[in-house]
Structure formats: C-alpha cells, structure tokens
Amino acid sequence: MRRLMAANWKMYKTSAEAKDTLLLLAELLGNRSPEGREVLVFAPFTALEASAEAMRALHGGHVGAQNMYPAMEGAFTGEISPAMILASGASWVLIGHSERRHLLGESDEFIGRKVRLALQTGLNVMLCVGETLEEREQGALAGVLQRQISLALEGIEKEAMPHLAVAYEPVWAIGTGKSASSADIEEAHALLNQLLEKHFETTREIPVLYGGSVKPENAHSILALDNVDGVLVGGASLQAESFSRIVTA
Numbered sequence: 570m571r572r573l574m575a576a577n578w579k580m581y582k583t584s585a586e587a588k589d590t591l592l593l594l595a596e597l598l599g600n601r602s603p604e605g606r607e608v609l610v611f612a613p614f615t616a617l618e619a620s621a622e623a624m625r626a627l628h629g630g631h632v633g634a635q636n637m638y639p640a641m642e643g644a645f646t647g648e649i650s651p652a653m654i655l656a657s658g659a660s661w662v663l664i665g666h667s668e669r670r671h672l673l674g675e676s677d678e679f680i681g682r683k684v685r686l687a688l689q690t691g692l693n694v695m696l697c698v699g700e701t702l703e704e705r706e707q708g709a710l711a712g713v714l715q716r717q718i719s720l721a722l723e724g725i726e727k728e729a730m731p732h733l734a735v736a737y738e739p740v741w742a743i744g745t746g747k748s749a750s751s752a753d754i755e756e757a758h759a760l761l762n763q764l765l766e767k768h769f770e771t772t773r774e775i776p777v778l779y780g781g782s783v784k785p786e787n788a789h790s791i792l793a794l795d796n797v798d799g800v801l802v803g804g805a806s807l808q809a810e811s812f813s814r815i816v817t818a
C-alpha cells in the first residue's frame with residue numbers, strides 16, 4: 570500500500586508563505602518524496618496555484634484544496650468549485666474535515682454530494698471521518714464511522730478506489746496535543762477497513778491515514794501501527810523542518 574504523508578495547513582499561509590515553505594520542504598527532502606511515500610499538502614484556496622507551482626520542485630508531491638462546493642458553478646457566494654481547484658493545478662481535495670463538520674455544520678449527506686462530484690470531476694478525495702469525545706464515551710465509535718462512511722460513499726463504485734483515501738481523525742485529538750493511543754488507532758483503522766471492504770466488496774486498496782496531534786516525535790510509532798497508511802498533520806506541518814521529519818519518520 571502506498572503511503573500518503575499529508576499536511577493540512579488550515580487557514581494559515583499567504584501564497585508567498587506557502588511557496589517558501591514548499592521550496593524549503595523540497596530542499597530538505599532532496600527534491601523527492603521518500604520511496605513508497607507521497608507528500609500531499611492541503612493549502613488555502615488563495616495559495617493553491619503558488620503551491621502547485623512550488624510543488625514541482627518535489628517529485629512525488631501533490632497539492633490539494635481543503636474544501637469545495639458540490640456544484641460545477643453557480644450562485645454560491647464565497648464557495649469554490651471542483652473545476653476551479655483542478656484549474657489551479659491542485660489534484661486533491663479534503664472533504665469532511667471535522668472543523669467543517671462541527672464548526673460549519675456540514676452534514677454527512679452534504680459531504681457525500683461533495684465526494685461524488687469531486688470524483689466525477691477528476692479530483693482525488695481525502696475523506697475525513699472521526700468521532701467526538703462524547704460519541705467515544707458513549708461507545709458509539711463503530712456506529713459513527715459506519716454512518717460517516719456509508720453516507721459519504723453512497724453511490725461511489727469500485728472504479729473510484731484509486732482516487733480515494735480516508736483519514737481517521739478523532740475530533741478530540743485534533744489540535745489538542747493529545748494523539749489517540751495505539752490501541753484506539755488500530756481499532757478504528759480495522760473498523761474502517763471492514764467498512765471499506767464491505768462497501769466496495771473487495772479487499773483493502775484505499776489508504777487509511779491517521780490524523781490528530783501527529784508530531785515528529787510520535788510519527789514513526791504511529792506509522793508502524795497495523796493498517797496505518799499515512800498521516801494527516803495539522804499544526805506540525807506548518808514548518809517545513811517539522812513536516813519533513815514526519816515525512817521521513
């Protein structure tokens with residue numbers, strides 16, 4: 570399974586800052602992603618074009634947007650379409666990040682519409698799923714993942730599998746400095762693989778990443794866990810030095 574080493578820059582970095590960070594990252598990595606690993610950076614909309622341009626310095630590197638609206642064009646003030654993302658030079662889109670689900674009220678159905686249109690348009694999709702602390706404490710982990718996966722992937726067929734990745738991001742571990750335990754990560758990834766195998770009626774082909782307070786110090790042990798095919802990194806991806814240590818961990 571290929572490994573995806575992904576950065577979510579959230580609402581940080583102007584286009585000039587994004588370019589500088591990526592050029593430094595490429596230099597630190599010797600202009601290529603480590604063998605078997607791809608680097609993926611989800612940049613702010615205004616930095617997509619500059620990031621895609623700068624990413625040419627890193628072989629095996631790709632750029633993605635952090636969100637999109639599920640329509641090709643139209644009267645949707647402030648939104649961005651999958652065609653606009655592709656035209657910027659980006660090839661991926663992050664869909665269903667917990668900050669969008671919980672701060673901006675995105676539903677599973679709405680997320681499913683985005684996934685379908687992104688794939689139809691030719692974007693690669695990283696779908697984020699994960700439970701809140703309250704849901705975990707109520708023993709609802711399996712049910713939450715099942716609901717999020719089935720509604721996000723409704724109508725998505727096997728052919729889309731090479732263009733899809735899933736990030737397991739427990740909401741309580743994002744930006745808190747407290748990553749999930751090895752046992753929690755392995756349990757959730759095993760559940761996700763079962764759900765994906767059931768949905769696509771085939772054995773595992775979709776990378777499942779872990780996200781939530783990944784740092785240079787814990788990346789190696791997280792990547793060594795069963796069924797962990799990469800990491801999605803927020804805070805520790807903002808500095809090229811720190812992210813390059815994660816990419817090579």
Ligand code: PEP
Nearest residue numbers: 743744780781782803804
């Ligand atoms: C994220 O934003 O997807 C994330 C995992 O953030 P952090 O690494 O800062 O917890």
